[in-house]
Amino acid sequence: MGNCFYCSKAEPVVQTKAGKIRGFKMNSTYTFHGIKYADADRFQMPREVKPWKGIKNALAYGYVCPMLMQDHPLMEVMIPHRYWPMDENCQYLNIWTQSLDPEAKKPVMVWLHGGGFFAGSSIEQVAYEGDHLSEYGDVVVVSLNHRLNILGYLDLSAYGEKYYNSANVGNADMVAALHWIQDNIASFGGDPGNVTLFGQSGGGMKVYSLMNTPAAEGLFHKGIIQSGVIEEGKKEAEDDGTAIVEALLTELKLESVEDLETIPYYFLAEAYNKVSPKLQEKGLYVGGEPRANSWYAGDPRRVGFTDGAKKIPVIVGSVFGEFDFKPVLENRDELTREETMKLLEKCFQEDAEEIAAEFEKAYPNNRLVDVLSLDYIFRYASKDFIAKKSVHKEAPVYSYMFNYEFPYEGGKLAWHCSEIPFVFHNTELVPSANISGVTPQLEQQIFDAVLAFARTGNPQHSGIPTWPASTPQQENTMLFDSATRLAPNHDKALIAAALPAISALMARNFDPDSIQH
Numbered sequence: 001m002g003n004c005f006y007c008s009k010a011e012p013v014v015q016t017k018a019g020k021i022r023g024f025k026m027n028s029t030y031t032f033h034g035i036k037y038a039d040a041d042r043f044q045m046p047r048e049v050k051p052w053k054g055i056k057n058a059l060a061y062g063y064v065c066p067m068l069m070q071d072h073p074l075m076e077v078m079i080p081h082r083y084w085p086m087d088e089n090c091q092y093l094n095i096w097t098q099s100l101d102p103e104a105k106k107p108v109m110v111w112l113h114g115g116g117f118f119a120g121s122s123i124e125q126v127a128y129e130g131d132h133l134s135e136y137g138d139v140v141v142v143s144l145n146h147r148l149n150i151l152g153y154l155d156l157s158a159y160g161e162k163y164y165n166s167a168n169v170g171n172a173d174m175v176a177a178l179h180w181i182q183d184n185i186a187s188f189g190g191d192p193g194n195v196t197l198f199g200q201s202g203g204g205m206k207v208y209s210l211m212n213t214p215a216a217e218g219l220f221h222k223g224i225i226q227s228g229v230i231e232e233g234k235k236e237a238e239d240d241g242t243a244i245v246e247a248l249l250t251e252l253k254l255e256s257v258e259d260l261e262t263i264p265y266y267f268l269a270e271a272y273n274k275v276s277p278k279l280q281e282k283g284l285y286v287g288g289e290p291r292a293n294s295w296y297a298g299d300p301r302r303v304g305f306t307d308g309a310k311k312i313p314v315i316v317g318s319v320f321g322e323f324d325f326k327p328v329l330e331n332r333d334e335l336t337r338e339e340t341m342k343l344l345e346k347c348f349q350e351d352a353e354e355i356a357a358e359f360e361k362a363y364p365n366n367r368l369v370d371v372l373s374l375d376y377i378f379r380y381a382s383k384d385f386i387a388k389k390s391v392h393k394e395a396p397v398y399s400y401m402f403n404y405e406f407p408y409e410g411g412k413l414a415w416h417c418s419e420i421p422f423v424f425h426n427t428e429l430v431p432s433a434n435i436s437g438v439t440p441q442l443e444q445q446i447f448d449a450v451l452a453f454a455r456t457g458n459p460q461h462s463g464i465p466t467w468p469a470s471t472p473q474q475e476n477t478m479l480f481d482s483a484t485r486l487a488p489n490h491d492k493a494l495i496a497a498a499l500p501a502i503s504a505l506m507a508r509n510f511d512p513d514s515i516q517h
Helices: 131-137 166-188 202-211 242-252 257-261 265-281 337-362 368-372 377-390 439-456 492-507 512-516
Strands: 013-015 020-022 024-026 029-036 055-057 092-097 106-112 140-144 190-200 222-226 314-319 397-402 476-480 485-488
Touching (some): 013 166, 029 131, 092 166, 106 202, 106 439, 131 140, 131 439, 202 314, 242 257, 242 265, 377 397
Parallel strands (some): 106 140, 222 314, 397 476
Antiparallel strands (some): 013 020, 024 029, 029 092, 476 485
16 A cells, blocks of 8 residues: 655644644654744743744745764664754754544643753654654654753753753743643643653653653653663762853853854864863763753752652663674684683683673573673663662552664663664664564564553553563563563562672773783
């Protein structure tokens, strides 16, 4: 059956609070690209867009936020990317929906992109397209751009009241988008009373930072955090933020902070890239991520969960390999246990035997050598988040791990971003995610769990084992794999044994590539 495209001067046209917008329809999906949800001056809080007369087209993606550094295409077979025109005027969102009936009240899923708080965009990855998620899940999908890096996260509050929240205006953009959704999403068939935030990597960080933002309370109701909780390398800087600002003014030969509002971004970014590393080495604040203040309570793992955050059901998880991008051992299928242990001893030294034993208990279907690819940093932090959230009985927290081995370069364990196409039902768009005999079932298991959670706050469905919420005593982790299974507390002893060894490894500047030789 061929695609059916429809777009006329009369429809699909939707009346929003500020004016009418026109999208297009492909098969069953109504699509609107590049809807302006807010405006803002540099370093200032966002404001509502001004009303307009007539009909505006929503037929092209909006600008993405400028980056501090040029993107470089890399690993497009594993994570296909797209690149788009950049402009500070980047507060745009996209919508995919199956209905324009204000009474349809379909669940709303809002995607927050990765790239930390400094890079990325709503369309950066091909797998971010929301048409399949909307079509197969019968939900309203929204993705959005917001200010990043020093445009979204640079503390100028010491220089005047107008900058009181410049350290968090990137997150304030997202709050503005959530207000826009509350005001307008019913016209796109969505239920403003059932909004789920979901995001991966930096997008997951955005989910939990918004959970702990009082200004966002009541604007969304559930959260999915994919590889978004990471162990912090250092304590947040406590200085007043003036060091980075003064360094920028000196480097740019400017007289006042207000000059930073108008200097072209290229020169601002160039100066920042030059001066920030030295300040960071001294432990001083350099921006680039949300900062706790009167508007943002701070990281819930550090300061505790706000009353609003306690009420939000969440799914939290990570993938087996995360940032393990070293070449696969060519002979790993032929390695004897003795040969494998010699490799492990290079890495873990006297702890190798204990770690090996605990790994085989936790991951009985994996090769023992896979312990060298296992992520501990995201996993430990996610476990900590889950344990601390589960103490609060107001809403459940669910744990998962994506543990699939892809048939790439002789077998590649799940890497950072590899689960995204399964969540969006977009595996057909990502070459490495197409595995004969495995992808259809695994994609459906993950997709249906995400959809069930968006509808009800519980990811349970008939295609997976029973998935209870986690408790402070028991983390009930769903291991998504070719043989998906529930694994209660499966890696508790492994993490306890491995973390000291990992810390010691990092302290001696161990080169992971040395285990290949």
